[in-house]
Amino acid sequence: MEVECFLLRAPFIKTQSIFPLSNQRNRRNYRFKIAAHTHHDDHHFFQSxxxxxxYRFHETLRSEPLFVDPxxxxxxPPNLELDEKNNQPLHHYRIGTRFIDDQLLSATKGVDGAKQVVLFTDGxxxxxxxxxxxxxxxxxxxxxxAVFNKASQKLKDVGAKIPRSCLLLHVALESSDMQQLLCDKGFNGSRPSIFVxxxxxxxxxxxxxxxxxxxxxxxxxGCLFLGEFPVWLTETQVGSKSSVEKWMDEIFMSYGFRVRIIGYDEVAKNLxxxxxxxxxxxxxxxxxxLRFSDDEMEIWRREFQRVEEEGDEDGFEEL
Incomplete structure (x- = not known):
């Protein structure tokens, strides 16, 4: 699928939820159900x-770029107009991209660094x-x-390669059970990871x-989940900075996360x-x-069961 138009601002797609509304408490039995996307939805995904x-291309062309995306x-798109002097204003997305890059490299370095990276992306x-x-x-x-397939082919055509000894695996947004598919592809909840x-x-x-x-x-x-949260998801909660932070804190804490909002200006100043x-x-x-993963809880359950069984056997021998 070829996209002929180019938007200067990523569109917001407000349609029905791609996930089901569920109040199930048993995480291990939870399944994601996603309806097939229409051609119109795919078109928006490509545009975004x-x-x-x-934006990344423009940033790479700057004389002193925040990051380089070759x-x-x-x-x-072929009709993209480039400013020869590249005097475009610094976009928040560029600042956010550099911040996320730095966080990823910091979290994965060293022997004890996270070697599992999950990227929720546009493809x-x-x-x-x-x-x-x-x-x-x-x-x-x-x-x-669809976006990932198209992008992968273009990257292959220009000779892009994954670093040696590393591995890239794709999980489709349209999967009926993304969590299970991640596990089927080798994700281990008892090993350090980082999510973006x-x-x-x-x-x-x-x-x-x-x-x-x-x-x-x-x-x-102790694992990190970081990135860019779309402001429009706050719906009617948008207001003062303190009220938005309180609202975000309540949302994240309900799922076991302690969240901190980082100001783009703060990141820009540090850079x-x-x-x-x-x-x-x-x-x-x-x-x-702040919580244990399902796999950690399962390991703890098995260990607790083993200790109990060994205790029962010792008690039987004493009798």
Whole structure:
């Protein structure tokens, strides 16, 4: 599928939820059910992904870029106008991308670093190719199937390759059970991991809560979930900074996360950049998981059962 139009701002897709509304408490029996997307939805997904790739392309062309994405150009539409002096204002997405890059590289470095990276993306994320991942890192890209397929072919055509000894695995947004598919592809909830949310096309707050639910089930205690939270998901809660932070804290804490909102201006200042003009359509966040994963709980249950059985056997022998 070819996309002929290019939008300067990623569109917001407000349709029915891509996830079911469920109040089930048994995480291990939970299943994600996602209806097949229409051609119209795919078209929006492509537009949004191309818009973000174009921002990365423009940033790469700056004389002193915040990051370099050597592959973003292969996604840019042929009619994309480039500013020869590249005087475009610094976009919040660029700041957020650099911040997330830094967090990922920090969390994965060292012997004890996270070697499982789950990226909830728009399908054209190039981090698996452009970042210097430590050996044995497994990257899971969760995104729309059609966009990922198209992007993968374009990346292959320009010679993009995953770092040696690393692995990229895709999990389709359209999967009937994303959590189970991640586990089937090797994700281990008893090993350190890090989760990123940027560009993933949720359609409403319920959809994002389902992502929180899934990540909470998979992530070990202490693991990080970070990224960009679309402002429009706050619905009528938008107000003062303190009220938004309180609302975010309540949402995340209900799934076992302690969240912190990071100001784009704060990140820009730390990077030696000028003030970012305008309001962002996202909130940059970092959340620490405070609960045990399902796999950790299962290991604890088995160990507790083993101790009980050994205790029963010892008691029988004494009798």
């Amino acid at each position: 992904a191309i818009t973000r790739a174009s 592959y973003a150009g292969c996604f840019a 054209m994320d190039t981090r698996a190719y452009r970042l210097k991942w430590p050996a044995s890192t497994v990257i899971y890209d969760v995104s729309p199937q 949310f940027q560009g993933f096309p949720v359609t409403n707050l319920v959809g994002f809560k389902e992502i929180l639910f899934m990540v909470s089930s998979l992530a070990m205690k 030696g950049q000028e003030h970012v003009d305008g309001d962002s359509d996202c909130l940059l966040f970092v959340a620490e998981h």
